[in-house]
Amino acid sequence: MSTGRDPGLQPERTRLAWRRTLLAVTVVTVLAVRLASTGDPTGALIAGGAVLVWGALLVLCWPRGTGTGPARTGGRTLPLVTAGTVVLALLGVLLVLRGLW
Amino acid sequence: MWEVIRRWFDPAELGSVGETPDYRFSLANERTFLAWLRTGLALVGGGLAAAQFLPPLPMSHLREVIAVALLLLGAAVAIRAVDHWARTERAIRLGQELPASRFPAILALAVGVGALLLVVAVLMRAIGGR
Numbered sequence: 222m223s224t225g226r227d228p229g230l231q232p233e234r235t236r237l238a239w240r241r242t243l244l245a246v247t248v249v250t251v252l253a254v255r256l257a258s259t260g261d262p263t264g265a266l267i268a269g270g271a272v273l274v275w276g277a278l279l280v281l282c283w284p285r286g287t288g289t290g291p292a293r294t295g296g297r298t299l300p301l302v303t304a305g306t307v308v309l310a311l312l313g314v315l316l317v318l319r320g321l322w
Numbered sequence: 323m324w325e326v327i328r329r330w331f332d333p334a335e336l337g338s339v340g341e342t343p344d345y346r347f348s349l350a351n352e353r354t355f356l357a358w359l360r361t362g363l364a365l366v367g368g369g370l371a372a373a374q375f376l377p378p379l380p381m382s383h384l385r386e387v388i389a390v391a392l393l394l395l396g397a398a399v400a401i402r403a404v405d406h407w408a409r410t411e412r413a414i415r416l417g418q419e420l421p422a423s424r425f426p427a428i429l430a431l432a433v434g435v436g437a438l439l440l441v442v443a444v445l446m447r448a449i450g451g452r
Contacts, residue, residue: 231346231349232349234349234353235352235353235356238352238353238357239356241356242356242359242360245360245363245364245367246363248363249363249366249367249370252367252370252374253370255374256370256373256374291345292349294348294349294351295333295336295348295411296333297331297333299330299352299355299404300330300404301331302359303330303359303400303401303403303404306359306366306396306400307397307400307401309366310366310369310393310394310396310397310400311397313366313370313389313393314390314393314394316370317369317373317386317389317393318386318390320386321383321386
């Protein structure tokens with residue numbers, strides 16, 4: 222089952238997956254800020270919230286995407302990154318509903 | 323429900339069951355989680371894009387309904403991703419069968435039905451909007 226080469230690739234693939242995830246988070250944040258930018262205080266507040274969530278996810282994901290050697294697995298980072306994604310989705314719902322009033 | 327959420331945030335509890343597996347299995351499980359999370363992020367991004375780039379649609383507020391549906395679906399996919407990751411990790415540590423899930427089939431059906439509804443909306447606009 223085990224070969225000499227595979228163990229080195231698994232951590233690398235996992236790091237790349239974290240980087241892709243951070244990239245996706247960044248795209249979502251940019252879209253949220255663009256949707257929020259209508260020049261009113263509510264929009265600015267929601268945009269600020271989205272940027273804060275992005276910063277938190279950056280701090281969480283960055284260490285998992287860099288470095289060499291064995292990768293860390295699991296831990297609280299996974300549920301926290303999920304929570305950040307859910308908050309971004311809920312901020313998006315607020316933005317869409319705000320457009321109806 | 324709170325007990326389940328508490329468990330997600332308690333890695334020590336998860337690490338206490340069964341035996342520590344070959345780390346490659348844990349890494350593969352983590353990558354599966356990340357792939358699902360990106361699926362959720364793509365749905366959230368799609369909802370945000372629908373809200374700002376779709377032209378007005380024939381039915382009132384249809385654009386907003388599509389956007390909110392995609393955003394909530396994205397959040398649901400993200401939550402399900404971490405739950406499935408935790409249950410899979412537990413199963414791997416205990417040497418049990420991996421948890422079965424209907425979620426991929428349900429998500430595929432939801433996306434398929436949603437796409438069909440949008441085809442109908444586009445056709446209605448093409449026929450009625452002349």
